[in-house]
Amino acid sequence: MKDKKGILAALDAEISLEDKIAFELHKVLSDDSSTEKYSDRRDIQNIRRRELIVAAVSAILQHQSDKLTDDDGSVNIELADDTNPFSELSAAFRDLQHDVQRLNEGMEAERVARPVIHESITGDEIIPIDRKLRILWYVASELYSKSDKVLYRTQKALEEHAATILGSTQKSLKSQRSQLKSKGKASEQNLFYTTLNDCRQLSKENDGQISPLKLLLPALQALSRD
Numbered sequence: 001m002k003d004k005k006g007i008l009a010a011l012d013a014e015i016s017l018e019d020k021i022a023f024e025l026h027k028v029l030s031d032d033s034s035t036e037k038y039s040d041r042r043d044i045q046n047i048r049r050r051e052l053i054v055a056a057v058s059a060i061l062q063h064q065s066d067k068l069t070d071d072d073g074s075v076n077i078e079l080a081d082d083t084n085p086f087s088e089l090s091a092a093f094r095d096l097q098h099d100v101q102r103l104n105e106g107m108e109a110e111r112v113a114r115p116v117i118h119e120s121i122t123g124d125e126i127i128p129i130d131r132k133l134r135i136l137w138y139v140a141s142e143l144y145s146k147s148d149k150v151l152y153r154t155q156k157a158l159e160e161h162a163a164t165i166l167g168s169t170q171k172s173l174k175s176q177r178s179q180l181k182s183k184g185k186a187s188e189q190n191l192f193y194t195t196l197n198d199c200r201q202l203s204k205e206n207d208g209q210i211s212p213l214k215l216l217l218p219a220l221q222a223l224s225r226d
Helices: 006-013 017-029 041-067 085-104 129-143 155-166 170-183 186-205 212-225
Strands: none
Touching (some): 041 085, 129 155, 129 170, 155 170, 170 186
């Protein structure tokens, strides 16, 4: 980020943060030099999008820096007991730049863009794989419609098939599906409704030519065999 002094700083102060961000984003989108050496379309897209994020955060930090700088170039620092959020953002920005450079060179991220260690995740948000499978069969039952008769004669027949796979009974599965919808854990309800809505949306995007259940079933059957 470059320092601005005198008249330039005064003029810059009149420009809104939104306009500053938009200006920096347009600069990224109009410059292909950073992606010239890449041939894969997805790589180019990811690199460009990372650059947009970096440009936006850089504009925010520069805007904040300008607000704290007097005309003579001196910086006003406000002391407070709480951690300065912009100092934290600045540190995060440096880590992001480090990771972006590594990612653009085909290396793994080391800092903020590095994935967490799965084993370190704690709490009720982790859904065991066997429980996920059961919930997905609940979704399949919920998605069943008359257009799926070629797959299963009735919704009950689908639930009986699922019960056989899960080592349960049709009545138990039906009851447990109802309980999940009414008073299940937030994470499990989220999985249920997200999958349900995604399947319905994909079917809608295909003009209903493929039913939501047909979209879910191949993946579900593959998981059931594993």
